[in-house]
Amino acid sequence: MKNLKIYFICLSIFNFSFLLSQDRIPSMNLKTIDGKTINTKSLSNKNGLTVYSFWATWCVPCINELDDIDKEIDKWKEAKVNIVAVSTDDSRTKRRVRPMINGKNWDFAIYLDENQDLKRALNISGIPHTIVVRGNKIIYRRIGYKPGDERNLYEFILSQNKKFDEKI
Template sequence: MDLNYFKLTIIILFFTHSIYSQTNIPSIYIKTLNGKSINSKSTLNQNGLTVYSFWATWCVPCINELDAIHNEFDKWEKTNVKLVAVSTDDSRTKRRVRPLINGKNWKFDVVLDENQKFKRALNISGIPHTIVVRGSEIIYRRIGYKPGDESNLYDFLLKNSKKVID
């Protein structure tokens, strides 16, 4: 019988949430690459869009996505969009983050979410996971990465960053 309640709750959630879909970036302490604690809200781009890309050094599709964005980053820099790559590496692999991003010459912001508090607060179960935020409101989420997704994301940002400027 318990399972029926379980299913019922999921169904109710599904319907009510299709009506109410508004979420903000939660206030969570994460770390800069230097180990300083900062609030997640301080990473927001106040005047435009913020893209949070949840990744890890061991996640090949995540690196593929960020490398793909890196290759087009000249284009991105001309828009009013801030990219924050949130490393979910735990202490097994977090030491690789700084050497890796320097080795790759990535120019975007990288923050550390070592025990995945930020990831958990956003209900993210798998990576790569991409979130686009306008102000502090989430307007787009995507799970996974396939080649070409970076271009679709760029188109989405271009369309929506204009709205911010307007």
């Protein structure tokens, strides 16, 4: 019976893998730095793409990624990208978010996912995790960050913008 169950579970996974597609950012509440509630729906970018970057104050590669994006933030803004950095810090470390982002002087929006509800809803198993969204539709996801990934992401965004402009 056990083997049969495992067999069916595996079969289900493969079956689903070819057919399924959830490609939207779910409607969920995040907190602003001031503690106010904001829904993910209101974060969609009408002019271009939105990049969600899931990070935490204790995650070294996450901070490397955000630092590297911030260093060339003007280029990203020109490409009409909204950067949304979602902190997954829970109450152990969330008090470090506000001083850190001010100390770093990052020039993009920061929201808090304190009980990691959005992280759970998007099946994010570890951070850093990057998601690119047009409207509410997810068009790209990446687990982890290595130096240079932000450049490749930027190139991807330019190519998507080009495709989109051609369609219009």
